[in-house]
Amino acid sequence: MVDLISQYEKIQPEIDKAVLDVIRSSAYINGPDVKLFQAELENYLGVKHVIPCANGTDALQIAMMALGFQPGDEVITASFTYVATAEVIALLKLKPVLVDVNPDTFTLDPKAVEAAITSRTVAIVPVHLFGQCADMDAIMDIANRHKLAVIEDVAQAIGANYYSNGNSGSKKAGTIGTIGCTSFFPSKNLGCYGDGGALFTNDDELGKKIRMIANHGQSVQYYHDEIGVNSRLDSMQAAILRIKLKHLDDYATARQQVADYYNKAFANHPNIKTPVRFKNSDHVYHQYTLVLQNADRNKLREFLATKEIPAMIYYPVPLHLQKAYRDPRYKEGAFPVTEKLCSSVISLPIHTEMKEETMKYISQSVLDFFN
């Protein structure tokens, strides 16, 4: 699905040196690269505070801890997402309130969000799924009217610009809501060589609190004001991310070129719906996801496998039908769009080093299946 080796080979001398420098410095935890990466990412995103942490799931958990939510508080998120989003809500004994997504963009349906609000609702967690932003104008409007926090899950869309309605400027995904949370898992658009994550916020107080919670609830060493967690980005990962951050926009362009190629190849095909770009957002194509119409997805996958083409299903089971998240509130049929997507989406390989002959081979193979 991704080719991290070829990507590494292009920046190998720089990466190797950076990693060796960290080893030789012995500043493995909280070394200078962590602070420098933080500052560089703040600058890139145009956000006041970046707080690095150990992974994207931790980022979401720390965000909800920092906002002081209490057990039983309700947090609204999408039924079509990676499990991490709902997992931390449940872990903190908050109540996940799932809502359906838009059938074209796969992101939170604002009307469904508004309908799900109760007196216990404290936050909305839009997931910028597959590389483009949710409808943040509508979501921020709802949040402002109901005084709710907005935690953006930007694990799949770092670097995407969001263009607000009637506003000539743009903001980076993850810097629009109260807190943005991201992951630097290797295959993410900005990936390190292990685990990593970060939170973003423009709120000074919240920035301090997040930093404290990620560091055992201490702002002064050995004085613990809150119950926190231990969640750090290590120096070696930060050193790697500093290098890869410089390439992030080029990486997005490379992914967009693959998507453009696929889009042309599949245009107007009766069985294939290509990704729909939301007009207010860039699409940085963390995934290139097709919706199949009147087609046997398993057979297509098997056919592609015989041609050594991997294809993945993100995600095969909606959250509300997962064993761990079964809830009498949500029966089968509760979220028709999500359920339909889970049975009809398929993601094709997309990465920064894809050669045109590979794009051609993959798209032709998909087309051959239908012929």
Ligand SMILES: *Cc1c(COP(=O)(O)O)cnc(C)c1O
């Ligand atoms: C990857 C991902 C996460 C979790 O990130 P980890 O670093 O693996 O913990 C959370 N949300 C979404 C949407 C993701 O894609």
